[in-house]
Amino acid sequence: MNLLITGVTIADPNSQFNQKKCDVRVEQGIITAIGTNLKAAKDEQVFDGSGSVLSPGFFDLNCSIGDPGFETKEDIQTATAAAKAGGFTGIAVLPNTKPVVHSKAEVEYIINRAKGNLVEVLPIGAVSRDMEGKELAELYDMQQAGAVAFSDGGKSITDDGFMSRALQYAKGFNGLLMVYPENRSIAGKSQVNESKTSVLLGMKGLPALAEEMHISRDIFLATYHDAPVHISNISTYGSVALIKKAKKDGIKISCDVAAHHLVFTEELLNDFDSNYKVKPPLRAKSDVRALLAGLKDGTIDAVGSQHRPHEIEHKDVEFEIAAYGIIALQTVLPLLIKAGLDAVQIAEKLAINPRALLGLEVPVIQEGRVANFTVYNPSEEWVYDSKNNFSKSSNSPLLNKKLTGKVQLVYNNKQLQSYG
Known part of the structure; x- marks a missing residue:
């Protein structure tokens, strides 16, 4: 055309x-x-x-689609429809499916299912088999089949030795590990940010320490192996400071932030709306300010959607038992505009840098x-509602806004x- x-x-x-x-x-x-x-x-x-x-077409580093195995949440057709409506011409999809994307068979399945689409769908392979953090998945075979990076999705890799071996192995073929930062022994079963708000809500708080200790470990390992590590979904002031210093020291660290963490804060949880339940949790205003400053000074490389579709029975329940996550592919752009990013910054963080991190060709106008x-x-103003929501799920606090x-x-x- x-x-x-x-x-x-x-x-x-x-x-x-x-x-x-x-x-x-x-x-x-x-x-x-x-x-x-x-x-x-x-x-x-x-x-x-x-x-x-x-702008060059947007590219999402952090998207869950459910296909294969959880197509009731989202399938490739609905995910790409939502991605297009959000301005994305490419999405990297996480391996938390059933079966987990931990071999070349699952990688090839996703690539073949998405072939010929306007939106390029690129698989991220699991670091460990079944994302259990015990045995290395078929990293090299998956890369040869088309996997663009490796991640255990929203599950942190808790075993330090396993993470060290995974980094060492991936370095041999220029594989990139994208890790979720959470020290589970400190996080426990916490669901909201540890603060005055968590006390008022009567809920156990998740301290920033859990995220920052995990990032510190990965910085040490990246230094030891001289290997790249990408930290997904950072959310705290301390995380920005740690990564800023690591970059200054020449360590091969990169990171991204979810768009909603640049706008939403923990005060939105006062009504116990489970659509605001995300992981990492919504943080304080001071954290949001630090994240925005980190975006603008180059500490934070990219913005992701952290698209997490769920069936209604997993979200329309009490806050404590609700699933984590929101659908987000169609709302990233409005959130970045609300956060104050200009058009060039949006192009850098949402189109150029995500592809560069994965070694993909970057479109140029x-x-x-x-x-x-x-x-x-x-x-332009518009109302996001059931008529123009292209996702199969509806777990967004921005619907009808x-x-x-x-x-x-x-x-x-x-x-x-x-x-x-």
């Missing part, structure tokens, strides 16, 4: 047209012209990009390059999807 986008502002620090208002022409999946006053051809679809931003982009209006920042179209793999 041939497409002409007129008067759109480009947000791509890798492009000579960054922050310039331009017309962009796409022919047969290639950006063939960028300029001003481009004339529309007869066979072109024209989109008025006035007031809109064109440049003539002659493959077209892979997202167009959104940062000031007015949001600012609307995806208008996405383009990838010679496919165009537009949204009103």
Whole structure:
């Protein structure tokens, strides 16, 4: 499909047209012209990009889809539909499925199921068999089959020796371990942030210490093996400080943060709304400020959705027994806009850096390059509701809320999807 986008502002620090208002022409999946006053051809679809931003297509580092085995939560079709609506042209999916993605068979299943989609679906293999943290999974075979990284999902790797061996082995073939930071012996069965709020709620608090001790361990191991470690979903002031120092010391540490941890705080739990129950838990305002500062100074490399779909029977229950997580693919952009990120920062943290961390080709808004982009209006208001929620699940505290920042179209793999 041939497409002409007129008067759109480009947000791509890798492009000579960054922050310039331009017309962009796409022919047969290639950006063939960028300029001003481009004339529309007869066979072109024209989109008025006035007031809109064109960014490299977003890429999510941290997404659960449930397929295979938990398709009642989300399958590849619904996940990619939600991803497109959120501006994502690629998602890396976690291995917490049934069976767990711990061999090349499961990796190949996901790749084949998602083939030909506008949204690229790239599997993350498990670090350990069945994500039990005891026996190494088939890391090298999975990478050869198409796995882009390795993670035990939302389960932390508690055995220090096992983590050390996994790092040493993955280093041999440039594999990246993406780890969830939680010292389980300290975290226990805590469900909310340890603070005055947890006392008022009468619930056992999860201290920031549990996250920060785990990150400290992984920094030591990354130093010892001179191997890269990616920390997923950091949430505390202390975590930012630890990673900032490690990077300054030249240690191969990277990290991401979930979009909701940049906006939501623990005070939202006062009504015991289980849709705000996430892991790591919502933290204090001081933590949010530190996370935002860490994003802007480069300490935090990327933003992820931490998309966690659940059936209603797992969320519409008492807070203490509710499952962790929210659906988030369609709300990342509005949350980043609400958090105060500008268009270039959004492009860096949501499109460029996530791909760079995984060693993937980064789309560039440049003539002659493959077209892979997202167009959104940062000031358009819309209501997120059951009619435009493309996920199979509905566990989001933002449903039926007015949001600012609307995806208008996405383009990838010679496919165009537009949204009103």
